[in-house]
Amino acid sequence: MITYIARRMLQALVVMAAVSFISFSLFNYVGDPVDNMVGQEATLEDRAYIRQVLGLEDPFYVQYGRFLQNAVQGKFGISYRTKRSVTEMIVERLPATLELVFVSALIALGLGIPLGVYTGINRSSWISKAVLTVSLVGVSLPTFIIGIGLIYIFAVHLGVLPSSGRSGTVDLGGWRTSFLTVDGWRSIILPALTLSLFQVTMILRLVRAEMLEIMRTDFIKFARARGLPERKVNYSHALKNTLVPVITIIGLNIGGLIAFSLITETVFQWPGTGLMFIQAVDFVDVPIMAAYLCFVALIFVTINLVVDILYFVIDPRLRAEGGH
């Protein structure tokens, strides 16, 4: 178990090293950083001085080493646009994104798994067919259309929910949460729903496919032949066996939700890291882009590690030391 986790962490380190190298390259090879920092009236001497101070004359590996050293301590420099510490900006906007992702993941799992189990067991009922047809709409519509559609219905037409922004937040020691006020909840519903719709469909279809597969296995037949009630067969034997592939996909998707919530955040003007990244791209704010890249990679790597450990918890076959 420990060697297994150690090996996974080693792999994670390799991934992080590769990503950090790419973000570092962003600094050096996407335009001249000095050009991005100073105005047009700066003299050649000024530029040379800045280069000297920032260490841009040093050999490549020294610069990379310095970047790594800073990155490990959470320092990614100063935003070109706002002149504020990049780390500070990310930390400030992180709660918005994490809460959005948390709520939409809850919706995705809470709807996707039960519906997947239901449609997997009652394959030919009309409810299953209806659910599958509707879910097809969920996958085929792009996120921004769904977002705009929801805004039109709930904000413009019915006027029951706010159309954009994040209001009603409460500061809990640096973490601004929307979970404590009605206003906060009202403003998170639409973006979370938008973000989760695609995930609901995918989890539903995945769980359904896995359930269909498992229901054909001998141990399900044997469980029935032992007289176990349907509820027990379906949930304690079948569902648990579908979890390994489902967790893999869910893990990757939650990473994806965090990293790519930018469309939803843009549509709803949600002040999260995704929106910050979009704005950074507009202004070629390289330090933010580089930091965001590292941050997203870190999230993916962490989630993957968690998924790997979950496999271990769920599937005893993996626990066997040197198992087959």
Add this chain to the structure above:
Amino acid sequence: MSLLDIKNMTVEFPTRRGVFTAVRDVSLSVNPGEILGVVGESGAGKSTIGNAVIGLLEPPGRLAGGEIYLKGKRIDDLDEDELRSIRGNRIGMIFQDPLTSLDPLQTIEQQLMETIQLHLKLDDDAARANAVGLLDRVGIPDPEVRIKQYPHQFSGGMRQRVVIALALCANPEVVIADEPTTALDVSIQAQILELMRELCRERSVGMILITHDMGVIADVTDRVAVMYRSRLVEEGPTEKILGNPDHPYTKSLISAVPRPDVRLARFPVVEYIESAGDRRDSIDIATHWLGAGRGEKAPDGTMLRIEDLQVRFLTRFSFFKKHRLYVDAVDHVSFDIRQGEVFGLVGESGSGKSTIARAIAGLYKPKGGHIHFAGADLTAVKSEAEMDRYRRQLQMIFQDPYSSLNPRMKVMDIVAEPIRFHGLAAGGAETRRIVLDLLEHVGLGAEAARKYPHEFSGGQRQRISIARALATRPRFLICDEPTSALDVSIQAQILNLLKDLQAELGLTMLFISHDLPVIRQMCDRVGVMRHGKLVEVAETETLFQSPQHPYTRHLLDLMPKLEVLSHEAIAGLEVAD
């Protein structure tokens, strides 16, 4: 009144092409403490009977007629809830494959306890004590410890014991066992059958034992019912049915069972099964394409010499060499195969017989030792081009006819592929002609070339495999359990075909099987494998009559004797010398 009475059962499966009747008008009954065997070939409807009794027919199957009584009470018209209280509780089921019958994510304890508590309404401690006692009874050592383990921590035989414990844990009156030992090795099979017979007697359980294996039937059953094409053709005491069958189907089925006691020149073929064509023109090797360009004769008459062969698999990888774990699948094995001889390798699963075959075919790289083929050392061959020359002369037929043919290729292309690869024919037209001729010779007929593998039955697919192996004009054929996935009547046809081809083409054969009677019918000499080592090599008849090694004697003892089998069925057949 019997324990379980099945009266005029008919089971139908509606399909798009009309209604398929899987079981037609079958009546059976079981008494307490009795084992009723239901025997028949695949598709005869045996398993459907078992599923219908406990109300677990695969949809869209339905009971279209007849009645089922359990201790005089009708059970086929019960609703789902009432049926569930019978399943596991009064009628237990045992399935074929112990590796897949248990939920891999739950401990044995969880699975036993949930069943015991469901039916016997015991508290945790009493249920656990009950479960441990049961595991002990079915022969699981250290039941207190092992009950906490997961299914993957048990071997196949041990898992089947757990499955038996699960089937018996609520003290059912009837147990339906569907091919309970088919997936197991002979020695494990003997133990499991013994256990099932004991438990039946001691608990007065009536058992229906569904199997295609005449050896199993002869070993444990009291009465036998023979199924053929969804009908019950004959039923009676085991000795009567096996020794003096009335129905012609039973007679021909019994005649096709490979004899452990006497070697026949050819297998009698079950006339009842639609024949894939046992009539075929014999090949004159002097004039036929298959005879041309077969390569020079092997020096000193030895076609294959295995010298000190070692194959090793890594079971646990580690960065440090000393922490790696290996298993020696083939451990310093040496033997010779003479030109034109059929050499058998026999042993239980995991003994390394298939590994040797794959090492010879070049699929595994040996760790040490030499493989001399027709005088050349295959382990020393460096270039691919030179290796191809040997590969052409050395072909393999695999066990599973379902997975060894590419489902997306037509039979024409499957058989033509090796001819094209080795450039054995002058052009497309000649290739086609050769393929059609080969298909004719394996008894399939030329029209088979246009079809895809899924359109064929298991036996026919194995004929395609044989045609493909012959397409390179090989001198050496490796058959790895070529008939163990087939019914006994089909097995007889395939083995006859292999015998004929071997004689006509002067092929040398390595024939691998776990089935001793088959080995006796097919092989000139036999090697016995155990744990990667070759323990004995002898002429077949010598080995069967006076085995030297204790392990060989043990294997021969486990072989079902089939002494009750009708001798009339094979009377008049030519006995090989």
